[in-house]
Amino acid sequence: MKIKPLGQRVLVKRIEPAEQKSEGGIFLPDTAKEKPQEATVLALGNGKNDEGEIIEFSVKEGDKVLISKYGGTEVKIDGEECLIISEGDILGVIEG
Amino acid sequence: MKIKPLGQRVLVKRIEPAEQKSEGGIFLPDTAKEKPQEATVLALGNGKNDEGEIIEFSVKEGDKVLISKYGGTEVKIDGEECLIISEGDILGVIEG
Amino acid sequence: MKIKPLGQRVLVKRIEPAEQKSEGGIFLPDTAKEKPQEATVLALGNGKNDEGEIIEFSVKEGDKVLISKYGGTEVKIDGEECLIISEGDILGVIEG
Amino acid sequence: MKIKPLGQRVLVKRIEPAEQKSEGGIFLPDTAKEKPQEATVLALGNGKNDEGEIIEFSVKEGDKVLISKYGGTEVKIDGEECLIISEGDILGVIEG
Amino acid sequence: MKIKPLGQRVLVKRIEPAEQKSEGGIFLPDTAKEKPQEATVLALGNGKNDEGEIIEFSVKEGDKVLISKYGGTEVKIDGEECLIISEGDILGVIEG
Amino acid sequence: MKIKPLGQRVLVKRIEPAEQKSEGGIFLPDTAKEKPQEATVLALGNGKNDEGEIIEFSVKEGDKVLISKYGGTEVKIDGEECLIISEGDILGVIEG
Amino acid sequence: MKIKPLGQRVLVKRIEPAEQKSEGGIFLPDTAKEKPQEATVLALGNGKNDEGEIIEFSVKEGDKVLISKYGGTEVKIDGEECLIISEGDILGVIEG
Numbered sequence: 001m002k003i004k005p006l007g008q009r010v011l012v013k014r015i016e017p018a019e020q021k022s023e024g025g026i027f028l029p030d031t032a033k034e035k036p037q038e039a040t041v042l043a044l045g046n047g048k049n050d051e052g053e054i055i056e057f058s059v060k061e062g063d064k065v066l067i068s069k070y071g072g073t074e075v076k077i078d079g080e081e082c083l084i085i086s087e088g089d090i091l092g093v094i095e096g
Numbered sequence: 097m098k099i100k101p102l103g104q105r106v107l108v109k110r111i112e113p114a115e116q117k118s119e120g121g122i123f124l125p126d127t128a129k130e131k132p133q134e135a136t137v138l139a140l141g142n143g144k145n146d147e148g149e150i151i152e153f154s155v156k157e158g159d160k161v162l163i164s165k166y167g168g169t170e171v172k173i174d175g176e177e178c179l180i181i182s183e184g185d186i187l188g189v190i191e192g
Numbered sequence: 193m194k195i196k197p198l199g200q201r202v203l204v205k206r207i208e209p210a211e212q213k214s215e216g217g218i219f220l221p222d223t224a225k226e227k228p229q230e231a232t233v234l235a236l237g238n239g240k241n242d243e244g245e246i247i248e249f250s251v252k253e254g255d256k257v258l259i260s261k262y263g264g265t266e267v268k269i270d271g272e273e274c275l276i277i278s279e280g281d282i283l284g285v286i287e288g
Numbered sequence: 289m290k291i292k293p294l295g296q297r298v299l300v301k302r303i304e305p306a307e308q309k310s311e312g313g314i315f316l317p318d319t320a321k322e323k324p325q326e327a328t329v330l331a332l333g334n335g336k337n338d339e340g341e342i343i344e345f346s347v348k349e350g351d352k353v354l355i356s357k358y359g360g361t362e363v364k365i366d367g368e369e370c371l372i373i374s375e376g377d378i379l380g381v382i383e384g
Numbered sequence: 385m386k387i388k389p390l391g392q393r394v395l396v397k398r399i400e401p402a403e404q405k406s407e408g409g410i411f412l413p414d415t416a417k418e419k420p421q422e423a424t425v426l427a428l429g430n431g432k433n434d435e436g437e438i439i440e441f442s443v444k445e446g447d448k449v450l451i452s453k454y455g456g457t458e459v460k461i462d463g464e465e466c467l468i469i470s471e472g473d474i475l476g477v478i479e480g
Numbered sequence: 481m482k483i484k485p486l487g488q489r490v491l492v493k494r495i496e497p498a499e500q501k502s503e504g505g506i507f508l509p510d511t512a513k514e515k516p517q518e519a520t521v522l523a524l525g526n527g528k529n530d531e532g533e534i535i536e537f538s539v540k541e542g543d544k545v546l547i548s549k550y551g552g553t554e555v556k557i558d559g560e561e562c563l564i565i566s567e568g569d570i571l572g573v574i575e576g
Numbered sequence: 577m578k579i580k581p582l583g584q585r586v587l588v589k590r591i592e593p594a595e596q597k598s599e600g601g602i603f604l605p606d607t608a609k610e611k612p613q614e615a616t617v618l619a620l621g622n623g624k625n626d627e628g629e630i631i632e633f634s635v636k637e638g639d640k641v642l643i644s645k646y647g648g649t650e651v652k653i654d655g656e657e658c659l660i661i662s663e664g665d666i667l668g669v670i671e672g
Contacts, residue, residue: 003162005188006154037651050184052151055628058582066579066660068649073164073187075133084162084187088626091649091660092581099258101284102250146280148247169260169283171229180258180283195354197380198346242376244343265356265379267325276354276379291450293476294442338472340439361452361475363421372450372475387546389572390538434568436535457548457571459517468546468571483642485668486634530664532631553644553667555613564642564667 001078005045008055008087012039012067013080038094039067042082057087064094097174101141104151104183108135108163109176134190135163138178153183160190193270197237200247200279204231204259205272230286231259234274249279256286289366293333296343296375300327300355301368326382327355330370345375352382385462389429392439392471396423396451397464422478423451426466441471448478481558485525488535488567492519492547493560518574519547522562537567544574577654581621584631584663588615588643589656614670615643618658633663640670 005011015038041063047054059065071089075082101107111134137159143150155161167185171178197203207230233255239246251257263281267274293299303326329351335342347353359377363370389395399422425447431438443449455473459466485491495518521543527534539545551569555562581587591614617639623630635641647665651658 002191003188004191006186007184009187011188045188046154048154049627050151051145055626058622058624066651075162075187088583090582091585091651092579092587092621095578095580098287099284100287102282103280105283107284141284142250144250146247147241171258171283194383195380196383198378199376201379203380237380238346240346242343243337267354267379290479291476292479294474295472297475299476333476334442336442338439339433363450363475386575387572388575390570391568393571395572429572430538432538434535435529459546459571482671483668484671486666487664489667491668525668526634528634530631531625555642555667 003043003075003077003082003084005043005084007045007048008057009045009084010041010057010059010087010090011043011075011077011082011084012041012065012072012090013082014039014067015064037066037069039065039083041065045087059087059090059093066091066094099139099171099173099178099180101139101180103141103144104153105141105180106137106153106155106183106186107139107171107173107178107180108137108161108168109178110135110163111160133162133165135161135179137161141183155183155186155189162187162190195235195267195269195274195276197235197276199237199240200249201237201276202233202249202251202279202282203235203267203269203274203276204233204257204264204282205274206231206259207256229258229261231257231275233257237279251279251282251285258283258286291331291363291365291370291372293331293372295333295336296345297333297372298329298345298347298375298378299331299363299365299370299372300329300353300360301370302327302355303352325354325357327353327371329353333375347375347378347381354379354382387427387459387461387466387468389427389468391429391432392441393429393468394425394441394443394471394474395427395459395461395466395468396425396449396456397466398423398451399448421450421453423449423467425449429471443471443474443477450475450478483523483555483557483562483564485523485564487525487528488537489525489564490521490537490539490567490570491523491555491557491562491564492521492545492552493562494519494547495544517546517549519545519563521545525567539567539570539573546571546574579619579651579653579658579660581619581660583621583624584633585621585660586617586633586635586663586666587619587651587653587658587660588617588641588648588666589658590615590643591640613642613645615641615659617641621663635663635666635669642667642670 003011041059041061043061044057047057049055067085068089068091072083072085075084099107137155137157140153143153145151163181164185164187168179168181171180195203233251233253236249239249241247259277260281260283264275264277267276291299329347329349332345335345337343355373356377356379360371360373363372387395425443425445427445428441431441433439451469452473452475456467456469459468483491521539521541523541524537527537529535547565548569548571552563552565555564579587617635617637619637620633623633625631643661644665644667648659648661651660
């Protein structure tokens with residue numbers, strides 16, 4: 001299954017950080033970890049805005065990006081948790 | 097009965113997922129299941145926006161789409177539960 | 193008494209559905225029924241928007257339409273319950 | 289005392305309906321009656337909008353209009369209760 | 385001290401109504417009276433809007449106006465209670 | 481330390497009124513006094529608005545102004561309490 | 577790791593004030609101190625606004641700025657607490 005986002009949205013997948021321990025060295029199960037804010041861009045929308053004009057994206061497929069913690073809608077694609085977010089919820093591109 | 101949506105709305109019908117069981121294998125009756133987010137586009141509106149201009153749609157009849165969980169107004173057409181939603185509440189098009 | 197709606201409003205009259213019974217076959221008195229969502233367009237406004245421009249309507253007198261459940265203001269015209277609603281609260285036109 | 293409304297406001301005076309009785313035939317004192325929604329236009333504003341442009345009115349002095357129940361500001365002019373409302377709160381013109 | 389209001393604001397001074405008694409004839413001390421809605425325009429702003437354009441005022445110095453009860457900011461000028469209000473909070477001009 | 485405000489903001493310093501006593505003649509310590517609304521303009525912003533255009537200010541350095549009581553952000557500059565406020569929160573210029 | 581902010585955002589790092597003691601001379605641990613409002617600009621966004629136009633920034637890399645206390649999103653870059661904020665949340669540039 002493939003998703004083509006509409007409008008100024010992009011499809012991203014969060015990058016899981018390396019295994020996380022609490023400060024006391026205790027392993028944290030999944031629900032206690034803070035959700036990662038890094039994500040990879042999987043697909044761009046068609047860029048059309050509310051007036052029907054095309055706005056060029058500032059990110060491209062494969063970019064690693066920082067996303068705001070609570071934006072977007074979670075979608076399951078082939079069993080994998082992805083996120084469709086508005087480009088405006090991407091804070092910046094990670095460059096190295 | 098046929099519905100021609102007005103404005104930038106589209107008429108969609110949710111795609112029921114295959115039979116769903118809870119993790120313990122118990123069959124879940126209809127009211128306990130999460131509402132599906134996949135839908136088929138049945139009809140497009142006339143595309144007119146608030147200023148009276150026509151904005152072309154990014155979806156077409158027959159498209160499978162992902163819709164946000166809480167958008168739209170439910171309407172019963174010939175006994176079938178459909179949904180009239182604004183195109184802006186379609187997150188993306190499912191392509192395969 | 194005749195009403196000429198102002199602006200982008202239309203005057204509609206709800207279509208009462210055929211007599212409604214509860215699932216157990218008990219006749220429901222008027223206050224327990226859900227308000228119908230089908231309506232007939234009785235009169236169009238002058239179409240003027242906030243900037244004083246005329247926006248053409250997408251419906252015409254006599255059209256059967258679907259209206260959102262809570263929009264509009266109820267008015268009694270010659271003893272009959274009518275509704276003045278903004279055209280934007282008409283979800284679609286019923287075509288058959 | 290005369291009032292010239294400013295902007296896209298109009299001065300109206302509610303039309304008192306004929307004496308009202310409850311269904312059981314009991315006379316209702318003033319405070320228990322529902323406020324009437326019919327009004328007569330007494331004066332038009334200068335029509336200037338926020339950008340300083342003149343927007344022509346769709347009503348004229350003497351028109352009988354339907355007004356929304358809660359809009360407007362009540363003013364007492366020579367002891368009579370009047371109402372200054374935005375033209376946008378006039379739902380329609382009564383034509384007969 | 386003189387105040388030149390900025391933007392589309394005007395400086396007004398409320399007109400105290402003649403001595404007010406309650407219906408039973410009891411004199412009402414100042415805090416129990418309803419604030420008057422009539423005011424005199426003392427000074428106009430420079431008329432500049434948010435885009436830096438000058439919007440001409442519809443009132444002039446000396447005009448008696450009706451103002452909405454709760455708009456504006458109270459300022460004390462040479463010991464007198466005045467009010468700086470946006471012109472949009474002036475409902476109308478009193479003409480006689 | 482010097483501050484150059486950004487955008488349509490200005491830097492002001494409140495003018496402390498002459499020593500204030502309560503009506504009973506008791507000296508009021510600092511925290512019980514009402515914050516003064518008069519201020520002196522110390523510096524103007526660059527005047528750039530959200531679209532990147534320059535909007536000329538209606539005040540200049542040294543002007544005494546009336547400011548709304550709750551606008552602005554307090555900043556300490558060289559130990560002195562100043563205020564960065566949007567020009568829109570300046571109600572008027574004090575002229576004498 | 578380097579971050580290129582998107583849109584009209586900038587990446588800043590707060591400047592820690594010199595060691596702070598309470599008035600009684602007691603050293604305040606980190607969580608009891610008020611968050612500093614001074615910051616250094618580390619990187620500018622691409623300046624693109626919602627319409628896809630480029631708006632020039634009023635700050636540049638290396639500028640010391642005053643930022644509003646609660647704006648922005650905290651991000652950890654190479655273990656250091658930084659902040660991605662909208663340029664509109666920068667109150668002013670510190671000039672000496």
